[in-house]
Amino acid sequence: MSKGLKISRRVIMTVLFLAALYVTWTTLSQVPVSEILGSDYDHPDDIHAAPSLREELGVSAMKAAPHAEAASASVAETVSALEEEINWSQYPVETVTATGYTANAESTGKAPGDPAYGITYSGIPVHRDVYSTIAADPDFFPLGTVLFIPGYGYGVVADTGAAIQGSKIDLYFDTIDEVYDEWGKRDVEIYIVKKGSGEISEEELISLNDQRVLVY
Template identity: 70%
Template sequence: MSKGLNVVKNVGMTVLFIVALYMTWTTLSQVPVNELIGVENGQTEDTGIASPIHSDLGVLAKKTVPKIETASASMGETVTALEQEINWSEYPVETVTATGYTANEESTGKNPGDPAYGITYSGVPVHRNIYSTIAADPSFFPLGTVLFIPGYGYGVVADTGSAIQGAKIDLYFDTTDQVYNEWGKKDVEVYIVQKGNGEISEADLAALNDRGVHAAGL
């Protein structure tokens, strides 16, 4: 009988020891054991961005986006990571003159309350995110074209402008201060990620940003 009790006691001590190891590991590393096992088994997170902008535009090339570790990571950090981690030499490049604009009167002649305020030529509301709305000459970059602009990020052509002709683009920013402090006017080489077919919808842009945010870990 005493031998049986000893066996039970030993098993109980072993279980307690394993639980203690588990609690120590999760407290120090903040990585659940099941996630650790997943890594050891070669399971990795799919971080590719691949999304059709429009049914006949095809699928964007699948590229790895480095995971941003904090939810408060800035747009600048995300853009820098994209510049460093993706091999942009694989994409066609075009040199353009890039300026910045806002939805406000100084850029568009419209004010809040105007039905057309903040609405691009395509009908998509202006947007600054991983994929932002930009303006271009549609004969040069058709609506729906996705560019990567170093220092700015992904731009989706959704707008036009009377002064935006030929090799010129206009990048959307939320405020005038951002236009002057973050951009101004510069000549820059942009990478053509996907050439558009002349259409872009709000749903298309939202789908791109949903996948972009997930891939960046934001």
């Protein structure tokens, strides 16, 4: 066998080996090709592809940023600790239907650049933390009402919505991925920590989050 033929066979065998190794890796790891290459990877259930689901969840198509994911993890850890450490039976309980929303146009009708973008009915900016801004029916939960929602954290009623009537609440999230991964839509028992006076200020919300845990 000539030297050139031997080299050709070795090259072919190497290529076949690498191809087999690649197929095995992607099959076992379930990592998409686009992710391996470092390109953008759309959520398989991207909300743009499912308008009925978008309407059902009441959320917009905003993708998650690394810092948002880190902040979300921190909030989740605190909420989990609160659920275990506080005796929630001391508070009145209400069963509600809770959905999630973001500040984007598909949830609020407003886009970045709009002076009212990200501003709640109460006038304070939307905010996600241990104490987050949420929307509710003010006849059911007046502005300033503090609720504890298991799996979400404290919700401070600062916003309203035409579809949020009676025993419905809308929970603010920074991104659409958080709505998908952390909430969606569910019926949940919530705890009424403090009944609101009908108003809430940004300073009050900041103060609540500075304290992190406040039991009335």
